[in-house]
Amino acid sequence: MNRLIRITKPEDVFPQYRNTPISMLLEYHNLNREFETYSQAQMLISMCMDNRKHLNIPDNFAFILRSGGGNLTYSEFKVSFAVAIGNVKYIAIIAHNKCGMVNLVSKKAQFIDGLVEKAGWSREKAEEHFKHYSPMFEIGNEIDFVLSEAKRLRTVYPQITVVPMYYKVEDNHLYLITE
Incomplete structure (x- = not known):
């Protein structure tokens, strides 16, 4: 976890x-920066669908895509x-710690049983x-995944700044990741 950089003051960005929507996101969320008014999105945020995470940002500040693990592999059209x-x-x-998309094989039986019992699916289906x-x-691994996803998106969108971040559920803070 020594790759995580906690943002406790603007100079930590x-x-x-600095002076980009990335720093604004970190300052709004971690530092309780006073909200500005936005009429259009400044950035795109991809994050996990996990219900334990909530960002402290102003209305209209960002497009937000939520998917398991923050994985954008099947969301390129939305990104585009x-x-x-x-x-x-x-x-x-x-990405965030304790993500349910890590080690899915360990959840296989629970996943299958849940669909059978709660959704009425056949076991085979x-x-x-x-x-x-x-x-x-x-x-x-959450950190390795978000680093690889950022690298992948940088090749797809070479003129766009793509930044991997990490959200700790325990402290509700965003961290930058040393690449």
Whole structure:
């Protein structure tokens, strides 16, 4: 975890992100910066669908995409829309600790049983569903995943600043990651 940089004052933000929507996100969320008014999104934020996370940001500040693990692999069209139509030039990809998309195989039985018992699926259908989709959504280690996802998106959108971040559920803070 020594790759995580806690943001406790504006000067903690990496120099290349100062005075950008990235620093604003960190200052709003971690430092309780007074909200400004926005009429259009300044950035795109990708974060996990986990219900334990909530960002402290003003209305209209960002497009927000939520998916398991913050994985944007199957959301490129939405990202492209935010870039092409929404004019965003910054993307924050936020992973978090204790993510349910880590080690999905350990949740296989619970996943299948849950679909059978709660959704009325047949066991065979639930097993096939898990078998088909779990490899697509397994993220492995949260920090390694968010770093690789940022690297991947930088190749897809070379003129967009893509920043990997980490959210600690225990303290509700965003961290920058040393790459």
